[in-house]
Amino acid sequence: MSVSDHILPNVLYAVGHTPLIALQRIRPDNGVDIAIKLESVNPGGSIKDRIATALIESAEQDGRLQAGGTIVEATAGNTGIALAMAAAVKGYHALFVVPDKMSPDKIAILKAYGASVRVVPEAPRNDEANYQNIARRLAEEIPGGCYMGQFEQEANWLAHFHSTGPEIWKDSNGKVAAVVAGAGTGGTITGVGRYLKKQNPQVLVIGADPVGSIFTGPVAPFKIEGMGEDYYPDTLDMAVVDQWIAVSDADAFAMCRRLAHEEGLLVGGSSGAIVHVALNVARSLPPNALVVALAPDTGRNYLSNIFSEGY
Secondary structure (H helix, E strand, C coil): CCCCCCCCCHHHHHHCCCCCEECCCCCCCCCCCEEEEEHHCCCCCCCCCCHHHHHHHHHHHHCCCCCCHHHHHHEECCHHHHHHHHHHHHCCCEEEEEEECHHHHHEEEHHHHCECCCCCCCCCCCCCCHHHHHHHHHHHHCCEEECCCCCHHHHHHHHHHHHHHHHHHHCCCCCCEEEEECCCCHHHHHHHHHHHHHHHHCCEEEEEEEECCCCCCCCEEEECCCCCCCCCCCCHHHCCCCCCECCHHHHHHHHHHHHHHHHHCCEHHHHHHHHHHHHHHHHCCCCCEEEEEEECEEEEHCCCCCCCCCC
């Protein structure tokens, strides 16, 4: 089949150019606007689609990943889903090591793409039972295995510097006053923050962080998936973040339900945390300012927990 200008060669070409959507009801009364960058419309359902191809191509270029090889990664779910989708397109096998707090919905999606999944209990980073350490060992043991290293690879934050950041700047006509994002690997907030501050050094970069994550400390268990850590990843530039604001699991999940009920936006727990923080930030800004909240993934990944009765 010949590919026309209106037919994409494969699903990976559909990644990016996600919309900014203004919140109509969940907003302060001081004339400040909040817009969500809705990353769930990416074909794999999350912002992590943006880094999957970049990570794979980086591994191909430096020879770590060969034809017919196996992609191995430690993931809270969305990077795994994005890599599984890309692996299917590119003809690679895929194996993911995930923490046991990950939603069953995400695990089912990984398997639906044909990936293998190993679920492990949460453990400190310096413990050999930590999911990242297990993934590294498996990549070394499996013939043709390649550890993607989303927590270390520059390709992670560069993907956002070259796509997510420019999209926000263009679609807001350069009027964004503050951007709120979470940080797991730190790639999103680093890449977006560096790009926006290059355009306008006055743009505020705010990190939303689960209570229990090291970025606002002290470290303790938390339920929000895909953001927060117990150490500082190589891909996180702390200097680009103007302020970190902690948010509880309860406040994050309550905002998820508000977004679904009041705005028609079904998003995940990290998005709820980010919008909760964005609303507080917006209250401190002057009228007509614009706050952009990055909403990383879809709420369909959390129907069995966040959106189930009694959770």
